[in-house]
Amino acid sequence: MEMINCSRCEVKMPELRLTKFGYDFCVNCSTEKPKKAINITGGSGDHTYNTIQVVTSEQYDSFKRQEKLNSKVKFGDAESKTS
Numbered sequence: 001m002e003m004i005n006c007s008r009c010e011v012k013m014p015e016l017r018l019t020k021f022g023y024d025f026c027v028n029c030s031t032e033k034p035k036k037a038i039n040i041t042g043g044s045g046d047h048t049y050n051t052i053q054v055v056t057s058e059q060y061d062s063f064k065r066q067e068k069l070n071s072k073v074k075f076g077d078a079e080s081k082t083s
């Protein structure tokens with residue numbers, strides 16, 4: 001099987017993928033999830049600041065999980081869950 005380089009990550013992939021399916025990027029790149037941004041509040045007391053961090057979907061999900069856990073500890077069941 002002829003191999004070519006992925007146009008995005010340079011990894012070898014079957015040429016068929018390009019000639020037959022029209023993709024010039026590999027499976028990994030085609031399944032890569034979009035990045036997300038999360039709001040982060042840092043500092044404490046009067047010295048808090050807000051910033052945005054760009055993360056992967058996986059990091060975003062784990063961040064949201066962590067955030068839920070934290071809010072449970074701090075605020076009880078202030079938020080009702082719909083999911």
Ligand SMILES: [Zn+2]
Binds near residue numbers: 009010
């Ligand atoms: Zn690739």
